[in-house]
Each structure stands twice: as structure tokens, then as C-alpha cells.
Amino acid sequence: TELDLSAPDENTRADWYEKVLRLYFSHPALNGVIFWGFWDHETDPLKAMVHGYSFTLDESGKRFLRLTKNDWSTHLNKSLANGTHVDL
Numbered sequence: 001t002e003l004d005l006s007a008p009d010e011n012t013r014a015d016w017y018e019k020v021l022r023l024y025f026s027h028p029a030l031n032g033v034i035f036w037g038f039w040d041h042e043t044d045p046l047k048a049m050v051h052g053y054s055f056t057l058d059e060s061g062k063r064f065l066r067l068t069k070n071d072w073s074t075h076l077n078k079s080l081a082n083g084t085h086v087d088l
Contacts, residue, residue: 004036006046014060017049021067 001024007013024030037043038061039050049061057065078086 001030001032002034002036004043004047006044008046010058010060013046014058014063017060018063018067021064025072 003017003020003024005013005016005020007016021033024033035049037047039055040048040052045051048058049064050057076086080086
């Protein structure tokens with residue numbers, strides 16, 4: 001699935017990204033999302049989540065990281081040395 005969207009206000013853009021990503025990832029057939037430009041040097045700044053050569057996250061970038069690294073992460077760390085099955 002591909003995604004880009006544009007909004008002049010970064011909080012509005014963050015809200016839109018969150019709504020769309022929640023919708024996308026709620027579908028069982030989704031394998032991933034391709035962002036068509038997330039850095040303002042590679043796309044329209046009104047679509048970007050990352051800005052400048054210091055790679056500063058705006059609110060939409062922070063929201064994306066929160067969703068993928070906190071809200072949707074299991075934080076599970078298990079060794080698979082004895083096989084690929086993990087008992088939870």
C-alpha cells in the first residue's frame with residue numbers, strides 16, 4: 001500500500017497520518033506501507049515527516065514513531081536459538 005498526504009499544519013497532517021495508518025494496519029491483508037517521500041529534501045515539505053539535514057521529526061514523524069515503536073510494538077525479546085516457536 002502506498003501513502004502520501006499533504007497538509008499545511010503539521011498537527012493536522014499527524015492526525016491524518018494516524019487515522020490512515022490505523023485504518024491500513026487494521027486490515028489483515030496489509031503487508032506494509034510505502035511512503036512516497038517522508039523527508040522534505042525528497043518531497044513537498046507539506047507532505048514530509050522529517051525536515052532538514054538534521055533529520056528533525058515534526059509532529060507527524062513523532063506520531064509515526066509512537067505508533068510503530070510504542071503503541072504497536074510488543075517489546076518482546078526472546079532468543080530463537082532453540083527453534084522458532086515462542087511461548088508467551
